[in-house]
Structures are given as C-alpha cells and as structure tokens.
Amino acid sequence: MMQKTEQTIVRNEEFITKAEELMPQFFEQTVQPKHIIDVIPDSNVIHGWKVNTIEAADNMTNKNYGKGDTVVLDFGTHLVGYLSLNIKPIGSPPDAPLHLKLTFGEMPVEMAEPFSEYDGWLSSSWLQEEVMHIDVMPTKLELPRRYSFRYLKIEVLNTSPKYRVSFENITCKTVTSADVSKVKKLNHEDSLIEKIDQVSIKTLEDCMQEVFEDGPKRDRRLWLGDLRLQALANYETFETNDLVKRCLYLFAGVPEENGKVAANLFIAPSLIADDTYLFDYSLLFTTTLFDYYEATKDIETLNDLWPLAYKQVELALERLDDNGIVKDDTTWWSFIDWHEKLNKQAPSQAILIYTMRRASELAKIVNSEKSHLLSEKLQDVIKATLFHLWDEDQGFFVSGENRQVSWATQIWMVHAEVFDSENSQKLMNHLLATRPEIGLTTPYMYHYLVEALLLVGEREQAISQLKAYWGEMIKDGADTFWELYDPENKDFSPYGSYLINSYCHAWSCTPTYLIRKYDL
Amino acid sequence: MMQKTEQTIVRNEEFITKAEELMPQFFEQTVQPKHIIDVIPDSNVIHGWKVNTIEAADNMTNKNYGKGDTVVLDFGTHLVGYLSLNIKPIGSPPDAPLHLKLTFGEMPVEMAEPFSEYDGWLSSSWLQEEVMHIDVMPTKLELPRRYSFRYLKIEVLNTSPKYRVSFENITCKTVTSADVSKVKKLNHEDSLIEKIDQVSIKTLEDCMQEVFEDGPKRDRRLWLGDLRLQALANYETFETNDLVKRCLYLFAGVPEENGKVAANLFIAPSLIADDTYLFDYSLLFTTTLFDYYEATKDIETLNDLWPLAYKQVELALERLDDNGIVKDDTTWWSFIDWHEKLNKQAPSQAILIYTMRRASELAKIVNSEKSHLLSEKLQDVIKATLFHLWDEDQGFFVSGENRQVSWATQIWMVHAEVFDSENSQKLMNHLLATRPEIGLTTPYMYHYLVEALLLVGEREQAISQLKAYWGEMIKDGADTFWELYDPENKDFSPYGSYLINSYCHAWSCTPTYLIRKYDL
Incomplete structure (x- = not known):
C-alpha cells in the first residue's frame, strides 16, 4: 500500500476564501476541424510522423463509417476544451450499440503510435483516449472531460452489420481565463x-x-x-x-x-x-x-x-x-x-x-x-x-x-x-x-x-x-x-x-x- | 454503404399517443455485492468456468488497488440496473487520472474470457464493458448505461506510483416495471x-x-x-x-x-x-x-x-x-x-x-x-x-x-x-x-x-x-x-x-x- 508522506497542513481559511473570490472569468470559443488527414511515416520530421492533408473537414457530412473504419481530423491549431459531435446512424435503425474510440493528440505522433505501447514511469492514464458505447442514436455526444489537442482520431470499433454512422458538427468549445x-x-x-x-x-x-x-x-x-x-x-x-x-x-x-x-x-x-x-x-x-x-x-x-x-x-x-x-x-x-x-x-x-x-x-x-x-x-x-x-x-x-x-x-x-x-x-x-x-x-x-x-x-x-x-x-x-x-x-x-x-x-x-x- | 431496406411506414399518431400514455411505473431496489470471488477453470461446469467464493464483499472497504489489480464481485443474483460506486484515493493526492475498466457479466464465463476474443456475427458492442478515466477523486461514479449482470469485474488499468484506490458503496439500482x-x-x-x-x-x-x-x-x-x-x-x-x-x-x-x-x-x-x-x-x-x-x-x-x-x-x-x-x-x-x-x-x-x-x-x-x-x-x-x-x-x-x-x-x-x-x-x-x-x-x-x-x-x-x-x-x-x-x-x-x-x-x-x- 502507498504511504502518504508525513505532512501537516495548516489551512489559512482567510487566504483560501480570498483565492476563491478571485475565480477568473472564462472565455469560450467554438472551433471546428479544418481537415481530414492521415499521418504518415517520415524519418525527416520530429518523431518520424508527418501530417498528410487529404481534404476539407466539411466533407465529413458526406461520409460514413463502419466497423474498423478510422478518420483523423486536424483542428488547425492547439486547443484546450470540450468536444462534442453529432452521431447519425446510416442504414437500418441501430440494432446494437456503437462502440467508439476517440484519441486526442497535440502532436501527429499521438495519432500514429498506439498508446498501449507506452511504458514509461508517468501514468499512462494521461494519454488522451476514450472508448465508449453509444446506445441511442442519433445523438449529440458531449464528452465531459477537457482535452488538450490539435488532432482527433475517431475509430469505429463496431456498429452492427445493419448500420454505419456519420459524424457531424464536430466541435471543440475552447476554454481559457486569458483575455x-x-x-x-x-x-x-x-x-x-x-x-x-x-x-x-x-x-x-x-x-x-x-x-x-x-x-x-x-x-x-x-x-x-x-x-x-x-x-x-x-x-x-x-x-x-x-x-x-x-x-x-x-x-x-x-x-x-x-x-x-x-x-x-x-x-x-x-x-x-x-x-x-x-x-x-x-x-x-x-x-x-x-x-x-x-x-x-x-x-x-x-x-x-x-x-x-x-x-x-x-x-x-x-x-x-x-x-x-x-x-x-x-x-x-x-x-x-x-x-x-x-x-x-x-x-x-x-x-x-x-x-x-x-x-x-x-x-x-x-x-x-x-x-x-x-x-x-x-x-x-x-x-x-x-x-x-x-x-x-x-x-x-x-x-x-x-x-x-x-x-x-x-x-x-x-x-x-x-x-x-x-x-x-x-x-x-x-x-x-x-x-x-x-x-x-x-x-x-x-x-x-x-x-x-x-x-x-x-x-x-x-x-x-x-x-x-x-x-x-x-x-x-x-x-x-x-x-x-x-x-x-x-x-x-x-x-x-x-x-x-x-x-x-x-x-x-x-x-x-x-x-x-x-x-x- | 449500408442500404436501408425499402419500407414505408404509416404512423398512427392516435395509437402512438395511447402507447405513450401507458408508460409504466418503475420499481427500484438498491442491491450491493455479496461476495468477492474468482472464476476458475472447471471442465465439469457450463462453459468451463466455476465461481470460487473468497470472502464477503463487505471487506472491500479495507482493500485498495493499484495498477494491474483486479477484483471480481458477485451480486448474488441476476440484476438489471444502474451501477454506482465511490472511489477513494489512498496515499498521496491523485497526481494522474485513474484509468479503470469495468466488465459486467451475467455468467462466470464473462469474467474469465476476454471479450476481445469474441468474433461472432452479432456486434461485439453488446459485450458489457467500459473503460474510463476519472480525473477528480474522491468521487461517486455513476454509470449512465443500464447493465444486465450478476458479476462485476473491476480492473485498475492505471493510477500513478503515488496513489492507489479503494471502492466503496458499490451499488446497483435495479429497475423493472414488474410489481x-x-x-x-x-x-x-x-x-x-x-x-x-x-x-x-x-x-x-x-x-x-x-x-x-x-x-x-x-x-x-x-x-x-x-x-x-x-x-x-x-x-x-x-x-x-x-x-x-x-x-x-x-x-x-x-x-x-x-x-x-x-x-x-x-x-x-x-x-x-x-x-x-x-x-x-x-x-x-x-x-x-x-x-x-x-x-x-x-x-x-x-x-x-x-x-x-x-x-x-x-x-x-x-x-x-x-x-x-x-x-x-x-x-x-x-x-x-x-x-x-x-x-x-x-x-x-x-x-x-x-x-x-x-x-x-x-x-x-x-x-x-x-x-x-x-x-x-x-x-x-x-x-x-x-x-x-x-x-x-x-x-x-x-x-x-x-x-x-x-x-x-x-x-x-x-x-x-x-x-x-x-x-x-x-x-x-x-x-x-x-x-x-x-x-x-x-x-x-x-x-x-x-x-x-x-x-x-x-x-x-x-x-x-x-x-x-x-x-x-x-x-x-x-x-x-x-x-x-x-x-x-x-x-x-x-x-x-x-x-x-x-x-x-x-x-x-x-x-x-x-x-x-x-x-x-
């Protein structure tokens, strides 16, 4: 069992209250992806991975994805905020949940190298990926966690043989207390x-x-x-x-x-x-x-x-x-x-x-x-x-x-x-x-x-x-x-x-x- | 792309309204796990897996878990409902998110054989497992999806070297419209x-x-x-x-x-x-x-x-x-x-x-x-x-x-x-x-x-x-x-x-x- 280091804190409630009263104002923006990309090996760039721009992210509206399909999006710059997207079933009504994986990356390498290979001493729990089941569609998926990213990989782990999905209105609501x-x-x-x-x-x-x-x-x-x-x-x-x-x-x-x-x-x-x-x-x-x-x-x-x-x-x-x-x-x-x-x-x-x-x-x-x-x-x-x-x-x-x-x-x-x-x-x-x-x-x-x-x-x-x-x-x-x-x-x-x-x-x-x- | 079967539905709004007005009353119960178990191979039982009861689930309060640890709980009978549990960090304050996996099973085999090995024609998205990150602890985790299960496997995928976690007040709120x-x-x-x-x-x-x-x-x-x-x-x-x-x-x-x-x-x-x-x-x-x-x-x-x-x-x-x-x-x-x-x-x-x-x-x-x-x-x-x-x-x-x-x-x-x-x-x-x-x-x-x-x-x-x-x-x-x-x-x-x-x-x-x- 982990032992907590000996530590006796003396709380200064007056100071804590002052700090709480100084909670900053937040500024939000909504940002949408710019491009559909893929990330390809290139030994001349950092980490060995280069972004290859495929087409405008607006084209997402016309695309749909089934079991095993992946799409990588580039939001154009670094963002900190909350992701939401609309998921629409295509085909028959969804007769099984959607099993979805989202991977967020600040760098192209995070889109390319599987996080499962990470074996360093800092907790792997910092690696930004989510696996989830969606039972009811169409739906607006709003992820509760805040992410720090420029790139987003969407992987359809499974749908069912009867339907595919499309992703629309993919949006990051950025947050900062900087004006x-x-x-x-x-x-x-x-x-x-x-x-x-x-x-x-x-x-x-x-x-x-x-x-x-x-x-x-x-x-x-x-x-x-x-x-x-x-x-x-x-x-x-x-x-x-x-x-x-x-x-x-x-x-x-x-x-x-x-x-x-x-x-x-x-x-x-x-x-x-x-x-x-x-x-x-x-x-x-x-x-x-x-x-x-x-x-x-x-x-x-x-x-x-x-x-x-x-x-x-x-x-x-x-x-x-x-x-x-x-x-x-x-x-x-x-x-x-x-x-x-x-x-x-x-x-x-x-x-x-x-x-x-x-x-x-x-x-x-x-x-x-x-x-x-x-x-x-x-x-x-x-x-x-x-x-x-x-x-x-x-x-x-x-x-x-x-x-x-x-x-x-x-x-x-x-x-x-x-x-x-x-x-x-x-x-x-x-x-x-x-x-x-x-x-x-x-x-x-x-x-x-x-x-x-x-x-x-x-x-x-x-x-x-x-x-x-x-x-x-x-x-x-x-x-x-x-x-x-x-x-x-x-x-x-x-x-x-x-x-x-x-x-x-x-x-x-x-x-x-x-x-x-x-x-x- | 999947093609939707040709189908022209004629909605009878009067009937639909009658159905909506008949939404049943729901009955809820809170159920807690009975035992900590493990599931062991036994060729004499169905699917080849037998439950081995280890101790009372009440003992969970005194236990804590770190990276790679697993505990399997038996709720004593089949349940349909919503799971919640309190997660408490043990040791230093959590300096990294908790990465947690929960697997729900109606049968012992679901606790024993990895879902990743399933390769049948029905969507694997029906297999009841969730992987999630918890950023802030202590917390009460309330899973939004409904599960059908008797057994629950909790796997700590990662914490950080500085803390472990304990699980308390693990509860299933069952739901049914049967009186x-x-x-x-x-x-x-x-x-x-x-x-x-x-x-x-x-x-x-x-x-x-x-x-x-x-x-x-x-x-x-x-x-x-x-x-x-x-x-x-x-x-x-x-x-x-x-x-x-x-x-x-x-x-x-x-x-x-x-x-x-x-x-x-x-x-x-x-x-x-x-x-x-x-x-x-x-x-x-x-x-x-x-x-x-x-x-x-x-x-x-x-x-x-x-x-x-x-x-x-x-x-x-x-x-x-x-x-x-x-x-x-x-x-x-x-x-x-x-x-x-x-x-x-x-x-x-x-x-x-x-x-x-x-x-x-x-x-x-x-x-x-x-x-x-x-x-x-x-x-x-x-x-x-x-x-x-x-x-x-x-x-x-x-x-x-x-x-x-x-x-x-x-x-x-x-x-x-x-x-x-x-x-x-x-x-x-x-x-x-x-x-x-x-x-x-x-x-x-x-x-x-x-x-x-x-x-x-x-x-x-x-x-x-x-x-x-x-x-x-x-x-x-x-x-x-x-x-x-x-x-x-x-x-x-x-x-x-x-x-x-x-x-x-x-x-x-x-x-x-x-x-x-x-x-x-």
Missing part, C-alpha cells in the same frame, strides 16, 4: 520573433484555466516553478493579474505546519497541497510575490503574504551548513532542471541568493524588522558562495561533492548577481565557449539562460539562443511550446516516451516576456 | 417446479422495462415473438396488463404502408419499426391481441386494433400458392426457431391456421363482416394442409421441397389443431418416439413443445420435458432463464460465441405460465 483582447500587437520586423511571440502567447492562453496550469494535457496542476514564469509572461500580455494573486493566495492557504509552501497544489475536488516540497520551488513563492508587487504595486496582498514569503527564505537558510552552503544529501529535492546527472547544490544556493535579494527589497517596502537581518545574511551567503563554490582555475562555480560544473549553476549564479556585471558577462561567455557537458534539458532552464544573457548585456547571444531554441521548435511544428525540447535529441523525454510529453507547457511560454520586457 | 407484490405464492410440493417458477418470474421481471424487452443484455428490444410469450406469463404473475396494451399500440402505431406489422420496434430516441418483417411474428400480433382480450376483456382496445389484426391474416393468406400452401422461396423470412436447417414452410402454415382460429373468434366478438369469410378460409387452409403436407407413410407433416420432417412442424400443427385431439396426441407421441433429426434449439420452441403436450393431454410428458429442460438450466446455474440452451451442447450459440448469448431472455420465461395456467 486575448488585452494583448498588444507586437509588429516586430523579424517574422520569426513575431511568430515566437505568438506561439508563446498561445501557450500561456491554453494553460490559463482556473489557475495557471503547468500543462493542459498532463499534470494540469498549479506548480510554483511554472507559475513564476507564467506570471512574468502574463504581465506583458494578458495582464490577468488577479489570477496570479489567486494562485499566490492558494499556495498561502495550505502551507506545511512549519510554513513551507508546497511545490504544487491540487484544486479539485478541494484545495490540497501536494506532498512534494522542492527547495527551489518554495523560494519561488517569494520571487513570484516580488514580481507580482512589481507589476501591480498591490500593497495589501504584499502585506498579507509577506510573512510566508519571508518564511521560505528562513527555512531555506536552515539548510545551510557551517560553511554557509546549502547541504547536499539524499534527503532533499530541488528541481532546477530535468537533467539526470545535474547536482542541485550550487544552483539551489544561487536561487537562495536570488530570492534573498528580492525578499530584502520586499522587507523594506513592508517595513519589516527582518530587513537588516536579511541584508546582513545575504552578504554572508554570497561570501560563502564565492569562497566555497567558485573554482578560479576552471572559471566556473562548482556543485556538490564532485565539484560538478553545470550550465544551470552558472546561469543561476548570474541571476543571483554573485558577481558584478562585468564578471557575470565573462562567466556567461566562458560558459558558451566551454559548453560543459551537464547542459540544459527544458525550456524552463533555457528561459533562465536567455535572461541571464540579457542581464549581462549579451543581447545578440540572447536573441540567437532564443531563436535557435524556440524557433527550431516552431520549425518542428509547435503550435504551442513544448514541455521538453532538446534540439540534439528530439525524441527526448524524462518519462520514458515522447507520447506522454506535454506539447503545450507553461514553463515554455516565456519568449513573449523576454521579447516584450527586453524589447528584443 | 413483484402482485405475484401469488405458488407453494408447489415439487421443489424443482417451485424453483423453475421463481426463475421464470425473475426472468420476466428483469425483461419488463419501458416495454417487454427480449433480453436486457442484448437487443433490449420489443420483439413480437417474445412479447407474445411474456404477455402470457404476465397474465399469470404480475398482471401488468397495461404494458401488453402499450406494446400492442406501439406495434399498431408504425405498420408498413400495406398494414404489415414489423417483427420488432425501436423505442429510443423515437419509435421506429425495424426493417425486419417475419411471417410468423406478424401473425403473432393477432394472437397476442387475442390473448390480451382473453385476459382483460378490454373491448375498446380490441375494437381499435382489430382491423390491423385482421390485416396480418389477410397479408399471410396472400402468400398461399394455388394449392393453398404458404409459398416457400428465398424472398421471405419466417423465424420459427434458430435451427439452421429448419424449413419454415409447414410450421408457418400451422401458425397461419393457429392465428386464423383466433382471428375468427375475435371477428365474432367485434361483429366483423369478415367472420364468415375467415371461417370458410380456415377450413380451406386446413384441407390444403392435410392434403399437401401430411405424409401418411411417415406419420408426420412435411415441409418444403425436400419434405423435411421437423419437430417444429409437428408441434405447430398440434397448436393449430389441424387434427382432432386424439390424432394430435398420436402425432406427439410419434414425435417423441421417433425423435426426428431437425430438433429444437431455443426455449422459445421448447415452450411450444411443452404446451403442445399439455394440449393433447400428455401431462406427465409435459412436466418431464419442462423439468428436463428448464430444470437442467437451473442445475447449470441459471438465475434467470437463458436465450439459448441445448442440453446436448451447452456451448451452443447461433451467433458464433456463447459470450454474446443473452442469459436473461424473455422467451424463456414461460414455465411460470405453463405451471400456473395448467396447474402442473
């Missing part, structure tokens, strides 16, 4: 930047639901690491700032007894803090509050949430060893990136410093007595970091017992401003020139890479990295940006199969923030 | 007769829904051949005579342009006559009306429906050739029985005579001008039958070009009273002594066999046939009587597999009628 009318037109001269900006915004739009979800296909949950980046992109686009506020109050509503904020929350059937705590994600509560205050100057929320924001720093400081360095052992978990071999010590140390700087500023704004203490501590931690983690010979910060040199460590040290601007710039250039083996595996870390380059003034490098990474995703067919993308290994998945990857993922939506905030 | 309080206690000294009576009544009860269904698992439709027998059993038990009336008006609501009554009707989403017409079934409309009038003396309904009842005889008479014998060719279909080699000519001829006798009586009651004509015609048809179909040398009636001797022909000729009582008795005894090769394959025909024996005064033979056939079914585990049963070949199915057979079937419910009507 697209709020987004200012970019009008960028570089059409690729323009396109990257649009796809970023679409990604964010499709992840904005009752909360900022990490991915509408898989997880569908409010994670702090994703929230932080979504919020930044949101301030530059939809400005649905109350949704950020709602999410902050949700996290603040269910902290651990000691004040630690969970890495993610479950919203339905009721608000529950997941029993996963990540060193970096808890600290990102504080930085997200900082960003939110910067964007809104909402002092009331800051005053409400400051004690908990400070608490995250205080708890993180408790992990420092006698040298003033984050203890690295087997009992903790800091996310940073999906790289299997990445040592988390030094990047976590950097995120602590990064967060302390922001906590220190917030402390001043709320006139906290902790302000002085935080400033002092910040200098101590920076000093310890330089003394113990900086390797002058290599010109890199090192992490863990084996003094690992990783991209993530250098990037976060730049964000933490451990060096002055000049030395940070040197560090970034050294990183790009040396290209250590422990690289980046997620758009999440690529965001921090590009922003680090911007912070040190390497604007051209930043633009080139942004275009190389997110631009390549677009060339590979992204309608929304993906959870995982390694241009060198396009089949990469940390879960055992690209079938379970999310192809619309919040932490990939930041190019619009980078483009608009830094006027790229 | 069990109306049934008089039998108190028979022979406990097997007593048991056969009870199982008959349970069979009828489970088939009584918005209409008299043929089988609650498969077809679920109003067929004339089944209706006729259900109505007879109903008069002796539930006396829900308005349901018979409703069904008669439904058939009368959608006849063919020429007046022919369809073999069966679809009720949902709207009343539709199936494009199947059977020579014998159309005539059974007339006999069912006759039986209904006998039971109720409802002259208003008789007056309403008489013209259509007469029409069936008139249409059947049009099939007579110059010799006065029903034409046997490839363009018609008369059901009679499922026997593959059975020639339908002579039994159809007998059913025509049987019906004409009843039509003739009804004609007198409604003072129809057709009364005289019917009496005359009846004598002509009997005379032709004796002349052309009676084979003095063999002592049997013969059917078709190849002068086939079948059980069905002799049985129906006895019902038709083509001979006087003494000669009919001789014919039945000759039949039982000679045992021609073309035998009976369905309880439907067994009913007519037993009743024929009773009609000729062979009471002991009748009882012995009744006990041998339906009693053996009980020994083989019937909670309700089956659609198909051949004591010599217990795996018999006309559809390619016993998995798709219906194990609660209306046309098998008549022993209660035979026992009570003839005071066996």
